[in-house]
Amino acid sequence: MIQRSDRLNNVSYDLCGPLYERAKELESLGYPITKLNIGNPAPFGFNAPQEVIDCIVHHLRHAQGYSDHKGILPAREAIKQYYTSKGIADIHTDDIFLGNGLSELIMHAVQALLNEGDEVLVPSPDYPLWTAAVRFSGGKAVHYRCDEESEWFPDVADIRSKITSRTRALVIINPNNPTGAIYSKELLQELMQLAEAHKLVIFSDEIYDKIIYDDTPYTSTATLSDEVLCVTFSGLSKNYLAAGFRAGWMLLSGAKARAKDYINGLNTLASLRVCSNVPAQYAIEVALQGEQSITELTKPTGRLGEQRAICYEKLSAIPGISCVKPKGAFYMFPKLDVKKFNIHDDQQFALDLLSEQHVLLVQGSGFNWQKPDHFRVVYLPEREQLRQTLDKIADFLQSYRQV
Numbered sequence: 001m002i003q004r005s006d007r008l009n010n011v012s013y014d015l016c017g018p019l020y021e022r023a024k025e026l027e028s029l030g031y032p033i034t035k036l037n038i039g040n041p042a043p044f045g046f047n048a049p050q051e052v053i054d055c056i057v058h059h060l061r062h063a064q065g066y067s068d069h070k071g072i073l074p075a076r077e078a079i080k081q082y083y084t085s086k087g088i089a090d091i092h093t094d095d096i097f098l099g100n101g102l103s104e105l106i107m108h109a110v111q112a113l114l115n116e117g118d119e120v121l122v123p124s125p126d127y128p129l130w131t132a133a134v135r136f137s138g139g140k141a142v143h144y145r146c147d148e149e150s151e152w153f154p155d156v157a158d159i160r161s162k163i164t165s166r167t168r169a170l171v172i173i174n175p176n177n178p179t180g181a182i183y184s185k186e187l188l189q190e191l192m193q194l195a196e197a198h199k200l201v202i203f204s205d206e207i208y209d210k211i212i213y214d215d216t217p218y219t220s221t222a223t224l225s226d227e228v229l230c231v232t233f234s235g236l237s238k239n240y241l242a243a244g245f246r247a248g249w250m251l252l253s254g255a256k257a258r259a260k261d262y263i264n265g266l267n268t269l270a271s272l273r274v275c276s277n278v279p280a281q282y283a284i285e286v287a288l289q290g291e292q293s294i295t296e297l298t299k300p301t302g303r304l305g306e307q308r309a310i311c312y313e314k315l316s317a318i319p320g321i322s323c324v325k326p327k328g329a330f331y332m333f334p335k336l337d338v339k340k341f342n343i344h345d346d347q348q349f350a351l352d353l354l355s356e357q358h359v360l361l362v363q364g365s366g367f368n369w370q371k372p373d374h375f376r377v378v379y380l381p382e383r384e385q386l387r388q389t390l391d392k393i394a395d396f397l398q399s400y401r402q403v
Contacts, residue, residue, distance in 0.1 A: 007136055008136070016037070018347070018351075026354070026358060033360055034385070036376075036378040039177070040243050044385075048236070048245070049287065051291075052283045052287050055282055056280065063278040063281075069270040070097050070098060071097065071275070076098070080092070082288045087220070096249055098249050099270075104273070106129055106205075107136070110203075112265035116138040118167075118168045119142050119166045120167070121159055121167060122143055124144065124368050125333060126171070144158050146176070153181065154191065156187070156190050169200055170191065172204045173205040181328070184219075188219055192221065202229070204231065206232055207248075210294050210295070212328045213326070216328065218328075222254060228255055229256065230253050231252055232250065233248065249284070304379075307382075307386055308330070311332055312326075314390040315377065320397060321397070322334065322335045331379070333367075333374055333377075334375065336373050338372060341397065341402060346372035348402060350363040357393070357395070359393060
């Protein structure tokens with residue numbers, strides 16, 4: 001038998017795991033499936049800005065060859081300007097790497113840092129690629145608690161208690177996936193102080209930094225300290241509704257002088273894949289400098305703003321469900337009353353819902369949440385479809401008791 005690598009033994013990604021495979025089986029049998037498992041805007045009628053699409057088409061002739069392994073200069077210049085305007089100091093275009101979406105860059109950033117047994121502090125719940133990247137790189141993902149009673153803010157005391165001599169980095173996901181939390185400047189300052197005291201690298205995942213509701217103040221982590229190496233991640237997938245273009249970037253700032261060896265490792269990994277896809281690189285400059293259409297969508301009267309309101313209202317009205325209203329992104333992470341529904345296996349709950357109502361969700365444990373009492377909802381479907389889908393969940397829970 002040809003067996004897979006041992007490196008994959010503790011690696012999982014439930015957003016496209018067993019539930020997704022079961023959904024494909026049901027589709028092959030003719031059942032229509034509402035797919036709320038992944039934040040993919042295009043199937044729900046969200047389109048990238050026309051000028052972004054036109055820019056890629058216009059530059060196709062110039063995108064037939066490889067680019068520099070870090071990416072084309074105009075895109076990196078635009079990214080530099082964007083973060084300089086946010087208040088991040090001392091940025092050079094050489095500090096910026098373009099990648100095939102954020103996923104590739106997360107893998108590179110973690111692989112270049114960790115040795116066998118090194119530890120990374122990762123939020124619980126988390127975007128599961130972070131945990132997978134740490135484990136695949138031979139490291140240990142140490143999950144710190146985000147507190148649902150405090151708007152899903154990280155528990156700083158819990159983080160502090162879990163720092164050891166093997167801890168190398170702290171992951172911050174802000175705005176958060178799956179909870180939609182946006183962290184206060186004061187909290188981020190506390191996290192930066194911890195990182196400075198223990199010489200940790202900060203990995204700041206800011207892929208949703210423009211999808212913000214209710215005029216909630218937003219602070220980019222790297223603006224708060226020059227004494228910590230901060231790696232900031234973002235891209236076109238969410239803010240510009242262009243997930244399929246696979247155009248992401250990471251920026252290194254702060255304590256770069258003492259990270260020269262690490263940066264050399266990032267250069268090596270970027271070189272090994274030659275470059276990221278070139279056509280999409282041309283979209284970055286026009287996206288960052290063009291009209292920010294996402295801000296219209298996140299207003300109370302915008303499509304995302306209205307869908308967030310519908311989702312929160314309908315979920316909160318279901319007996320046995322409670323939910324913290326998100327401040328950013330396009331997810332909710334509602335809590336189930338496990339006693340009422342007798343839930344002891346949250347994946348089985350999601351499978352039962354899929355089988356009966358043909359709604360595909362991801363259970364809380366898929367985001368490295370330790371109790372079987374949560375699931376994530378993606379509120380991207382158009383308003384009427386979203387209402388119907390949430391009604392299906394309500395109907396299902398009306399009589400559901402797990403065996």
